[in-house]
Amino acid sequence: MEQRPDYFVKSTEKTLAVLLAFNAGATELTVSQVAAATDQTRASARRFLLTLADLGYLEAQGSTFRQTPRVLDIGASYLSxxxxxxxxxxxxxxxxxxxxxxxxxxxxxxxxxxxxxxxxxxxxxxxxxxxxxxxxxxxxxxxxxxxxxxxxxxxxxxxxxxxxxxxxxxxxxxxxxxxxxxxxxxxxxxxxxxxxxxxxxxxxxxxxxxxxxxxxxxxxxxxxxxxxxxxxxxxxxxxxxxxxxxxxxxxxxxxx
Amino acid sequence: MEQRPDYFVKSTEKTLAVLLAFNAGATELTVSQVAAATDQTRASARRFLLTLADLGYLEAQGSTFRQTPRVLDIGASYLSxxxxxxxxxxxxxxxxxxxxxxxxxxxxxxxxxxxxxxxxxxxxxxxxxxxxxxxxxxxxxxxxxxxxxxxxxxxxxxxxxxxxxxxxxxxxxxxxxxxxxxxxxxxxxxxxxxxxxxxxxxxxxxxxxxxxxxxxxxxxxxxxxxxxxxxxxxxxxxxxxxxxxxxxxxxxxxxx
DNA sequence: GAACAAGTGTACGGAATGCGCACACTTAGG
DNA sequence: CCTAAGTGTGCGCATTCCGTACACTTGTTC
Incomplete structure (x- = not known):
């Protein structure tokens, strides 16, 4: 069993996992797809998806989610x-x-x-x-x-x-x-x-x-x-x- | 007092806040600077910084942190x-x-x-x-x-x-x-x-x-x-x- | 149209995760 | 030498997030 350092914030890892899930092919994903891709429960994946949508990084389209241009902000400082x-x-x-x-x-x-x-x-x-x-x-x-x-x-x-x-x-x-x-x-x-x-x-x-x-x-x-x-x-x-x-x-x- | 929905994952918000802190001018930030910029305690900011470093999105250089090229992954799917x-x-x-x-x-x-x-x-x-x-x-x-x-x-x-x-x-x-x-x-x-x-x-x-x-x-x-x-x-x-x-x-x- | 499968949203009790205080330590400056 | 401002770390406790469970919608199969 891999052991994380005790400072490790698991939610951070999951947050990034959810955002990266959109890198694998499809640009639109459902809650279940994200849950499967990130190895979480549906309830958990849903929490992160909704939170990211609230923060403006994703947008909900019916029952699917997609990234918004705002995700570019995250890497912008590296580029500029x-x-x-x-x-x-x-x-x-x-x-x-x-x-x-x-x-x-x-x-x-x-x-x-x-x-x-x-x-x-x-x-x-x-x-x-x-x-x-x-x-x-x-x-x-x-x-x-x-x-x-x-x-x-x-x-x-x-x-x-x-x-x-x-x-x-x-x-x-x-x-x-x-x-x-x-x-x-x-x-x-x-x-x-x-x-x-x-x-x-x-x-x-x-x-x-x-x-x-x-x-x-x-x-x-x-x-x-x-x-x-x-x-x-x-x-x-x-x-x-x-x-x-x-x-x-x-x-x-x-x-x- | 602003009320978050009950699904809201606070750690997600903090994680993104830490990553975005690097957008404001300096490319290298200390724990204290990030704590101030994201309105967290030093201990908390440190947890997120170290976690992000473990995940490869930041790298520690002495007592400062900087973004790695990996941050580009997060927005890559939007662009491509x-x-x-x-x-x-x-x-x-x-x-x-x-x-x-x-x-x-x-x-x-x-x-x-x-x-x-x-x-x-x-x-x-x-x-x-x-x-x-x-x-x-x-x-x-x-x-x-x-x-x-x-x-x-x-x-x-x-x-x-x-x-x-x-x-x-x-x-x-x-x-x-x-x-x-x-x-x-x-x-x-x-x-x-x-x-x-x-x-x-x-x-x-x-x-x-x-x-x-x-x-x-x-x-x-x-x-x-x-x-x-x-x-x-x-x-x-x-x-x-x-x-x-x-x-x-x-x-x-x-x-x- | 009944039965089923696979998706969706919601609620809630409880574990464990992350909180932030507090302390010890280092460095720099007066 | 003493202060000021930074750093890392430990730890008890409250909070947060977990995941199960249930209700509901949709589409397919027989």
Missing amino acids: GLTLPQAATAHLQSLAHELEETSSLCVLEGQDILYVERVAAPRLHLMNVSIGNRLPAWATSMGRVLIAQLAEAEQESFLERVQLQRYTEHTVADLDALRRELDTVREQGWSLVNQELDEGLRGLAVPVYRKNQLLGALNISVQAGRNNPEAIKQILLPKLREAATAIADDFGGRLA | GLTLPQAATAHLQSLAHELEETSSLCVLEGQDILYVERVAAPRLHLMNVSIGNRLPAWATSMGRVLIAQLAEAEQESFLERVQLQRYTEHTVADLDALRRELDTVREQGWSLVNQELDEGLRGLAVPVYRKNQLLGALNISVQAGRNNPEAIKQILLPKLREAATAIADDFGGRLA
């Missing part, structure tokens, strides 16, 4: 504080505009990469991710950059828990091959992932460093049809590195 | 569900790229407009707002469009509570003048706000309608130096209206 995404926005914009490709900034959160800022190129994009979304780190260029920079013990612990999966025929879904790839990434300081998560999409990523601290990873995502890997390295990599340095400098400056 | 921002993204991109100006989508939340999607033009922008941010509705083009479309009783209730304030010398900080302006906005179906919130910035907004339902407001923000009001109306307004219709259609289609 003097933090990383703020420092990165302008540089992502330049990249996206100059290269006409989508550019993103991610951090590592558990086994996933988490998008904290993203500027999309004005063409239809295959992957429709937005800020706050997650993707499995091991299968993405940004993820590999971030994992490769972890301390050995942490990287090992990551790899022990990783759930490999074959998304496309290009996916490197073998643990040993992934280890070798990570070694390469660490040595060369960048990662190119070729259609491993989504057919037709290549991603190039570099780490964003400030002094010795790893802040996140910067990425450009291009359609496979239009660019061959060699051209990507030649043209995009220098731009990406330049932007990464600029972001780190901006971020550092804001701390002062 | 089959909802309005999703439908709008592609259209905002086209607008921003074609016109080389920043384009945004907002909804009304209480007295504020809340940014739910935004595509920035690749030039430095005066206002650095990001998704989830709020601005006072009455002083913005999007806000005025949204207020103008409210039912009479709601609009009246809004205006009763509004706190006017002079931001620049152009600000219309007079209630009667604002009322007249809202009437004009409702009749003409768009709003042009000229440097009322920020010197040097003009905003043009139109409502996004789906059948008879008001979904939000769409905006283009331009630098005052580069565009005169007449040119904005002639060139930008048609594009904006077109995009608004397209977004509404897209949004409707997704509901089916």
Whole structure:
């Protein structure tokens, strides 16, 4: 039996569980669905749902609940504080505009990469991710950059828990091959992932460093049809590195 | 004494209050600061902070706490569900790229407009707002469009509570003048706000309608130096209206 | 249309959870 | 050295939240 510290407020955990229940697919949920998803009794789930509705984070629509825009308030300060995404926005914009490709900034959160800022190129994009979304780190260029920079013990612990999966025929879904790839990434300081998560999409990523601290990873995502890997390295990599340095400098400056 | 319904879970309210405390300026807060901001005892605030840290939404840094990227999870489903921002993204991109100006989508939340999607033009922008941010509705083009479309009783209730304030010398900080302006906005179906919130910035907004339902407001923000009001109306307004219709259609289609 | 299943809202007694006082300790400043 | 303002921790008690139980609505099956 897992033991919680004695300061632990269980209602907090349940509150968050209820809010997160809306992340799994459906945007509208009934009391029973939430109860099942969060492993509570119906009566309990109902209390939290009604409370959150009273507070304005959910709205009741007949017998279903949905999130209101107010839920964005909760994360707003992370995005608009003097933090990383703020420092990165302008540089992502330049990249996206100059290269006409989508550019993103991610951090590592558990086994996933988490998008904290993203500027999309004005063409239809295959992957429709937005800020706050997650993707499995091991299968993405940004993820590999971030994992490769972890301390050995942490990287090992990551790899022990990783759930490999074959998304496309290009996916490197073998643990040993992934280890070798990570070694390469660490040595060369960048990662190119070729259609491993989504057919037709290549991603190039570099780490964003400030002094010795790893802040996140910067990425450009291009359609496979239009660019061959060699051209990507030649043209995009220098731009990406330049932007990464600029972001780190901006971020550092804001701390002062 | 305000009376809560008997289903009300107080810990939920406190949990959210603690998370929102980080929205007010500082990104790092101590136990005492949070206690003061949320009107709790220190012991209580500490319980919630430690619990949220255990759950991974905050991280302790010495004796201060800060938000982790994980807080973005809470609102992620609102942004990436089959909802309005999703439908709008592609259209905002086209607008921003074609016109080389920043384009945004907002909804009304209480007295504020809340940014739910935004595509920035690749030039430095005066206002650095990001998704989830709020601005006072009455002083913005999007806000005025949204207020103008409210039912009479709601609009009246809004205006009763509004706190006017002079931001620049152009600000219309007079209630009667604002009322007249809202009437004009409702009749003409768009709003042009000229440097009322920020010197040097003009905003043009139109409502996004789906059948008879008001979904939000769409905006283009331009630098005052580069565009005169007449040119904005002639060139930008048609594009904006077109995009608004397209977004509404897209949004409707997704509901089916 | 009776019988049933699966959803909904509501009530209430009692356990246990979270409350906040109180104390001990650290740091900084006069 | 003493105060002031912060920090962490323990603990008894009141409150809060739990979950069972029941009544009701809805839609399906036979």
